[in-house]
Amino acid sequence: MGEAGKAFSDVPRDARGHLGLLFYEAAYHLICYLVRRDGEDAALDRVFQTFPFLRSYFAQIQDRMPAAMDWPEALEWLRVDVEGWEGDATPPLPMVDLCRTLDLPHRGALIFVLAGMVEEEAHFAALFSTIGQSSEQRASVGLVQQVFSAPSCDEPWQLLRSLIDSGFLQVMNRDAPRSQWILRVPTVLWNAVRGECATSPLTGVTLRPRESLRPLAAMILDAGVRGQLEELERLATSGRTQSIVFRGLPGTDRIGAAGAVAQELGYGLLEIECTAAASVTDERWRLLGPLCTLSRTIPAFAVEAGPGETFEVPALAGYTGPCAVLIGRDGGVGGAAASQGVTVHLELESPADRLVLWTRALNGQGAPDLSKRAADLCLPGRYIAHCARLAIDYATIDRRDRISMEDVRRAARAINRQVLDTLAARVDGQASWPQLVVREETYRELTVLEGRCRHRERLASAFGASFPGGMNRGVRALFEGPSGTGKTLAARVLANELALDLYRVDLAAVVNKYIGETEKNLSRVLSRAEDLNVILLLDEGDSLMSRRTEVKSSNDRAANLETNYLLQRLETYTGIVIVTTNAGNSIDPAFRRRMDTLVKFHLPDAAERWQLWRAHLPADHQVGVTALEDTAARYEFTGGQIRNISIRAALLAMAREYEGLNGEDLKEAIHAEQRKAGASFIEDTGIGAPRNDQSLAAFLGGLS
Numbered sequence: 001m002g003e004a005g006k007a008f009s010d011v012p013r014d015a016r017g018h019l020g021l022l023f024y025e026a027a028y029h030l031i032c033y034l035v036r037r038d039g040e041d042a043a044l045d046r047v048f049q050t051f052p053f054l055r056s057y058f059a060q061i062q063d064r065m066p067a068a069m070d071w072p073e074a075l076e077w078l079r080v081d082v083e084g085w086e087g088d089a090t091p092p093l094p095m096v097d098l099c100r101t102l103d104l105p106h107r108g109a110l111i112f113v114l115a116g117m118v119e120e121e122a123h124f125a126a127l128f129s130t131i132g133q134s135s136e137q138r139a140s141v142g143l144v145q146q147v148f149s150a151p152s153c154d155e156p157w158q159l160l161r162s163l164i165d166s167g168f169l170q171v172m173n174r175d176a177p178r179s180q181w182i183l184r185v186p187t188v189l190w191n192a193v194r195g196e197c198a199t200s201p202l203t204g205v206t207l208r209p210r211e212s213l214r215p216l217a218a219m220i221l222d223a224g225v226r227g228q229l230e231e232l233e234r235l236a237t238s239g240r241t242q243s244i245v246f247r248g249l250p251g252t253d254r255i256g257a258a259g260a261v262a263q264e265l266g267y268g269l270l271e272i273e274c275t276a277a278a279s280v281t282d283e284r285w286r287l288l289g290p291l292c293t294l295s296r297t298i299p300a301f302a303v304e305a306g307p308g309e310t311f312e313v314p315a316l317a318g319y320t321g322p323c324a325v326l327i328g329r330d331g332g333v334g335g336a337a338a339s340q341g342v343t344v345h346l347e348l349e350s351p352a353d354r355l356v357l358w359t360r361a362l363n364g365q366g367a368p369d370l371s372k373r374a375a376d377l378c379l380p381g382r383y384i385a386h387c388a389r390l391a392i393d394y395a396t397i398d399r400r401d402r403i404s405m406e407d408v409r410r411a412a413r414a415i416n417r418q419v420l421d422t423l424a425a426r427v428d429g430q431a432s433w434p435q436l437v438v439r440e441e442t443y444r445e446l447t448v449l450e451g452r453c454r455h456r457e458r459l460a461s462a463f464g465a466s467f468p469g470g471m472n473r474g475v476r477a478l479f480e481g482p483s484g485t486g487k488t489l490a491a492r493v494l495a496n497e498l499a500l501d502l503y504r505v506d507l508a509a510v511v512n513k514y515i516g517e518t519e520k521n522l523s524r525v526l527s528r529a530e531d532l533n534v535i536l537l538l539d540e541g542d543s544l545m546s547r548r549t550e551v552k553s554s555n556d557r558a559a560n561l562e563t564n565y566l567l568q569r570l571e572t573y574t575g576i577v578i579v580t581t582n583a584g585n586s587i588d589p590a591f592r593r594r595m596d597t598l599v600k601f602h603l604p605d606a607a608e609r610w611q612l613w614r615a616h617l618p619a620d621h622q623v624g625v626t627a628l629e630d631t632a633a634r635y636e637f638t639g640g641q642i643r644n645i646s647i648r649a650a651l652l653a654m655a656r657e658y659e660g661l662n663g664e665d666l667k668e669a670i671h672a673e674q675r676k677a678g679a680s681f682i683e684d685t686g687i688g689a690p691r692n693d694q695s696l697a698a699f700l701g702g703l704s
Contacts, residue, residue: 008064095112112193243322244261252531270300288319303327383415386415476570482601487601505536534576570591624663
């Protein structure tokens, strides 16, 4: 260490220690101004009499200062010694970064600190109120100019203007004359200068310090992507790259990749949640640049963008480093910074990569094969660590030391709900193959679909990129048939057999009258569900999949655009999606070609209706076999209608307070369902009247 800085060698060389030095130096400048303003030999004593708290600041500086110095010499010595202390400080100092970013001399830092003194000690508020030009208990532009004016230095206003324009200082009364402007340091920036920046310093903003970020070497990445990220460090350091766009599904580790690059550059990460329509006039945005500089972080804009939307990367005042944009497949990125940027595409992890991630996350806290079984869940890397933590918590709640696969599934279900519950409705309830009464060809197609879902990743790997037209791990199925024929029940059965959650979206409700909004709604739902371990059920598919028409109006053009978007999006969808429709003939042929499986559901015949009645009626019902066979043969109800009738008949039986549901209950419930459907019925024939000589039970081989 040289002579400069020696007087303060005991001060900790961190952000708080640096702020303390600048604070005392600014206080010494303030004392000098007060003495100069009084203009008499005994002025220093009068200053201490008026403001006693200043005496301790003066005494501590004087104790370290060489003797026999006048005021100008003392101020110059103080500047040189503090700058010498800064030169020997190893960790990055926020105030040094501020001056370097704005190209300010040492006095620029002192002006910033003087404006923020009231944030640290209340005595300065009373002082500023006493000597200032207004009743405000803060420093004014006029006071700063008087305190730091010197013949051999730049005019203080130039330094003040730089601090104000870049957002480090705020003006509280811009309508007043400039000399009377009251200055304020935003609390979030003062905390950053102290080295005490909060994890969530602003609404929708998360600070991730450099030490919390994973290094690039620790990330599970495709070799090509890893090479790109390594090269980005050199490009960002040289200034050739102003922005880095990380594209991928929400579950891909976009934030981890951005953090790895930031860490390699010696920075932390400031994650900013925003939409493509975010306004740069927002107060939060004006603080981002200064906050990134003082916290030594790279801004990472996590953008929610839909089709046709463009996020304009803002030019952040008070910040000169690179920025990152985290965005999905849809939406564009524009702005001056984007023109000097590069894009990195992050793909979902392979089963082998997921196995490594699960092994790390579970840390040996489960059965030997648990990691391998968990890797079968098609969860992306970002959710795996979260899922493992939740699974450990579930085991702890049950007072178990070992994690089970059921804990992992419960954790995955909790993540599904966090991500999807605001966009889709979870379909609860268990269902199994015996509950599904369909024709043989329908059952056969459903079992093929189940196998396709189970082996979707192996199938994609087996064909690889060389397969004509390409193949991803997505599965797309179309269920078509009249209402009530078991389409939703079949989806529930599949979800139960595959141990997956089922989420339903009503496509008719997604359609929006405003142009472009339907595509955005679809993008939001599909991108969230795509990389989760769920089956997505799109109900009322004909509302968006109908045949495209000749464009005769703006409405026709908008409808065709919506259809085209869904058509393209389903083709690249990498999850499991089932689309249902009651009007199969109206579906555009292009959708049919892009579906991996088409399952047709039919109205049940008499034998199938008999099985449906037996499955839905309570076990203790008192309807005779012959009566039930006659009902199945006479009434051409769908499975959904039979379900409704059974529930209504059971309620009627409960109201009578008799044990068991009888034929009269069933008859009344049938008539109610007919009225609901707008049909007529015949009153003079009872439920129990036989309709044919050969019973259905005998015909079906006495099914039980």
